[in-house]
Amino acid sequence: MNEPLDQEHCYRAVAGRDARFDGWFFTAVHTTGIYCRPSCPARTPLARNVSFFSTAAAAQGAGFRACRRCRPDAAPGSPEWDVRADVVARAMRLIADGEVERSGVPGLAARLGYSERQLHRLVVAELGVGPLALARAQRAQTARLLVETTDLPMADVAFAAGFASVRQFNDTVREVFATTPTELRRGRRGAHGGPPGWLTLRLAARAPYSADEVLFFLGAHAVPGLEEWDGTTFSRVLDLPHGPAVVRLSPAADGGAGVTVRLRLGELRDLAAAVSRCRRMLDLDADPAAVDDVLGADPALAPLVAAAPGRRVPASPDADELAARAVLGQQVSVAGARTLTARVLTAAGTPLAEPVGTLTHAFPRPEALADADLSAVGLPGARHRTVHALATALADGAVALGPGAERAEAERALRAVPGIGPWTAALVGLRGLADPDVWLPGDLALRRSLAALGSSDTDAATRWRPWRSYAVLHLWALAVPSLFTRPATPLTRAPDLPRSA
Known part of the structure; x- marks a missing residue:
């Protein structure tokens, strides 16, 4: 069980209106019957008049109503x-x-x-x-x-x-x-109306947050037909429980910490799932202060952290998709992986009822991928067999990668699939399961960065816990700045390294 909330520390955050704790806990004020986020600009209540809850649901269950001023229901989720x-x-x-x-x-x-x-x-x-x-x-x-x-x-x-x-x-x-x-x-405020058929909303993040960098990273890996990047907006097809949807993501219009989201849903009841998956994909619920405190204390990483405070780990909205894409990207460049994945998308993906810009297909679900004829895709025989074995394992439940997956068990099950080794399994943990503490053994880009910093792969594997995934992103940015909008000083001319990023 997690430690209970520390009343003194919580009240100190409320007294300081510290936005870093928004979403971590909620403040319930007994004299007004409302609950707020810690950064609420209203007058600070007396300590004897408040209680603290770890979730909005708990505050509601105790009979408190959401504050209309600070809108605690719109706070970033708890990291x-x-x-x-x-x-x-x-x-x-x-x-x-x-x-x-x-x-x-x-x-x-x-x-x-x-x-x-x-x-x-x-x-x-x-x-x-x-x-x-x-x-x-x-x-x-x-x-x-x-x-x-909406209207x-x-x-x-x-x-x-x-x-x-x-x-x-x-x-x-x-x-x-x-x-x-x-x-x-x-009394609604903010973006609404928008293009017919689209929902427009803003998703909050804890500052600092560079939406430009996260979206650029995703755009650099964009697979034609599934994803699209126009230099400002990253768009993609989401495979949601009740059918495919399209999402367009761009930096918040006011320049604040957050992202503007435009959604075209096949079924409105998929809204909560779409929002949850976008938050995971964009790493919006991370606690940048906690990450930077640990990584910035290391002399080797300190300059990288100072150059890109609050750097996030872009993930996938669908871990099954990420696992298949990780296998397709084995031993090839980022560009090569995009090409192979686009061919698989055409061969086995689910076509949209009508294209949305250049977006045409949802990524194939495991059952469809296991049954697909991929002979014309151009995969080497061994990798073709690995894709089929993985898809079969995902379809029959031998490998479970959903939001509730047990991460250690997922890694073990992935490594039991013929053709999937430690690096691929770790990449699925990093960008599929959004695990904040993953190290990629043997990654070439990481080795280059570590060599420049005077560190070894073995040393780093245990060094930056519990935020090794964020260390990976800083080191990738050092070795492959072409995948980031705010690169640190590159080691070489932005190589498109295999088995990286």
Whole structure:
């Protein structure tokens, strides 16, 4: 079980209006009956009048309403759930991805390998509320997004957000936000309207956050037909539970820490899953202060951290896809991997009902990839067999890489697939499972950077815990600056190294 919140430290953060703690905990004020994020600009309440909760759901469960001024429901998510590997953290990742909405608490428990009663007991013991209350809080947040960013009828909003009835929707909004859905829409602020058929919203991040760099990195790996990069906006097809969607991501219009998201969903009920996967892809919930404190204290990395504070680890919205792409990219350059992946996309991907710009297909799901004829793709025989073995293992559950995956078990299962070694399995952990503490053994770009810094691969493998994934990104930026918008001084002329990045 995680340590309980430290009341003194929490109050100190509230008194200082420290935005670094937004999402880490929530402040409930007994005299007003509302809960806030730590950085709320309202007058600081007296210490004796506040309680602290680790989740918004727990604050709501205790009878507090969301502050209209600081909008705690829009705070960045807690980095704790990305860092931790225990069952509660895995449950939180699955709930954020919409598992309770799709299969209920029994389905959530089954995904985690626990009974429903065991899971409820574990979650309540740590967070004070159970999975249903956590899912309810997410439904309320999804409803608010739809109310404020679309002109959809309220009945459509209610069912798209996962409510069983319009009455339940109305009651929940009034209870959580102390206002009605109509009043929320009347007072909406920020981006809304947008192109017909698109939802526009902003996703927050903890500063510092360089959206330009993260999107550039993703754009440098863009696979034609699946992804698109125009120099400012990164677009891609998302394979969501109820069908494909298209997302366009660009830096926040006001220049702040965050990203503007435009979504074209096949099914509105996939909104929560789409938002969760975009947050993971962009590493929006990271705690840059904690990462930079550890890595910046190392003399070798200090100049790199100072040059790019808050550097993030761009991930994939779909770990199964990332695993297949990692195998396709074995022993070839980034450009070569993009070409091979584009061929696989055409051969086995799911076509969109109609193209959106240059986007034409969703990446094939494991079942389709296992059954596909890839003879014309140009894969070497051994790699063709590895792709098939991996797809089969993913399809039959021998390898599980979903949001609730147990990371150590996932690595073990991946390495049991013929043709997948330590580097490929580690890359899936780094960019597929968004594990913040992964080292890539034998990576050529890392070796070049380490040699320049006077370090060894063996030394680095244990040196920068628990943030080795972020150390990897700093070292990649040193060796392959062409993949980053803010490169440190390069070692060579930006080589397109194999088995890297």
